[in-house]
Amino acid sequence: MKIQHCSTGTEIDVIVEPVTAEDPGKLTRKRYFFDWKKAFNGTTLYKLRIKDHEDIKGVMALVDYPDEMRIQIEILAVSAENVILKKDKGKKQKEYENIAGNLIAWAGRQAIKKYGAVACVSLKPKTLLKKHYMTAYGMSDGGTQVFPEGPNLIKLITDHNL
Amino acid sequence: MNTKKILENIEPREAVRSFVFPVKKTRQGKDKSELDDARKKLRSTMSDKDRLIAELLQFKFQLEDYINSDAYDPKKTFGKFLLNYLSVIGKKSSEFAKDINVHKTEISHIINGSRSPNDRFIVRLELHSNSSIPAEHWRKLSQKYEVYQLKNNRSLRASEKRKIKSKIPVRL
Numbered sequence: 052m053k054i055q056h057c058s059t060g061t062e063i064d065v066i067v068e069p070v071t072a073e074d075p076g077k078l079t080r081k082r083y084f085f086d087w088k089k090a091f092n093g094t095t096l097y098k099l100r101i102k103d104h105e106d107i108k109g110v111m112a113l114v115d116y117p118d119e120m121r122i123q124i125e126i127l128a129v130s131a132e133n134v135i136l137k138k139d140k141g142k143k144q145k146e147y148e149n150i151a152g153n154l155i156a157w158a159g160r161q162a163i164k165k166y167g168a169v170a171c172v173s174l175k176p177k178t179l180l181k182k183h184y185m186t187a188y189g190m191s192d193g194g195t196q197v198f199p200e201g202p203n204l205i206k207l208i209t210d211h212n213l
Numbered sequence: 214m215n216t217k218k219i220l221e222n223i224e225p226r227e228a229v230r231s232f233v234f235p236v237k238k239t240r241q242g243k244d245k246s247e248l249d250d251a252r253k254k255l256r257s258t259m260s261d262k263d264r265l266i267a268e269l270l271q272f273k274f275q276l277e278d279y280i281n282s283d284a285y286d287p288k289k290t291f292g293k294f295l296l297n298y299l300s301v302i303g304k305k306s307s308e309f310a311k312d313i314n315v316h317k318t319e320i321s322h323i324i325n326g327s328r329s330p331n332d333r334f335i336v337r338l339e340l341h342s343n344s345s346i347p348a349e350h351w352r353k354l355s356q357k358y359e360v361y362q363l364k365n366n367r368s369l370r371a372s373e374k375r376k377i378k379s380k381i382p383v384r385l
Binding site: 084085090111119121124125126127128129133134135136137138140148149150151152160163164165166167168169170171173174175176177179180183184187188191192193194195196198200201202204205208213 | 214216219220222223224225226227228229230231232233234235236243244245247248249251252255256258259263264266267268270271274275278
């Protein structure tokens with residue numbers, strides 16, 4: 052799995068792994084936007100970091116639904132320096148690209164590892180973002196959720212070198 | 214900054230590259246049936262080739278996570294993974310033996326653990342999978358077993374200890 056360093060274009064190896072007992076203190080609202088301590092309830096948190104570096108570049112909360120052979124992404128955020136808000140446009144460049152894509156692909160890997168050909172990874176989008184998730188990640192319309200499954204899930208995973 | 218404020222201050226294209234926002238729980242039943250229907254429809258269009266790729270990925274991820282973990286599981290032997298591989302590709306061991314041009318007894322000995330796979334066998338496994346499952350993965354799997362055996366072979370240590378005439382004077 053690789054992310055791109057925006058100013059140099061260099062591709063950098065990254066790792067996704069479970070959040071450890073020492074991490075929640077680092078997951079501040081200021082840098083990671085949400086209340087991640089609250090997100091711990093009933094979810095499993097995973098973080099993305101650069102290989103051989105401790106700094107967390109992105110974090111997500113997953114819930115497994117074994118009866119449905121599906122893993123749901125409840126929340127995901129990249130670190131503040133990797134988000135471009137409208138006010139930053141033209142003034143700021145993000146540090147790394149493709150953090151969220153790697154996290155979503157990794158959730159897909161977990162689903163395939165557990166459920167094989169019937170695996171599914173889904174998320175509940177805000178209505179105005181639905182079509183954008185579908186375009187960005189090859190997801191299908193599942194009503195209130197969007198999801199990649201089958202060939203689209205395979206493509207998402209292989210496109211991210213998993 | 215709360216979700217509403219973030220959404221007001223970010224382009225949708227950028228938002229999906231940065232976030233999945235928390236969403237209030239809705240009626241689970243309706244959500245589930247819509248998603249189930251969409252998944253069923255999509256699954257019905259999956260080709261046999263897609264299924265095989267998905268199952269091969271499942272096999273590869275299970276193998277990768279096991280060889281990269283520190284834990285040793287006596288049930289996860291080379292033979293067990295080889296049997297899983299045969300199950301994924303839908304072949305009997307005798308058919309597979311013909312595919313990779315080895316005697317069928319070699320396959321059954323490797324499956325039951327009475328024989329260790331050599332490099333020739335492991336490379337043929339990689340070639341058979343069209344390089345989908347690298348030889349290094351299979352080798353690491355057999356090494357994991359060998360290292361565990363070496364660490365836990367007390368009788369070998371006891372018998373070899375008698376043959377050591379002198380030791381270095383320090384211990385780390």
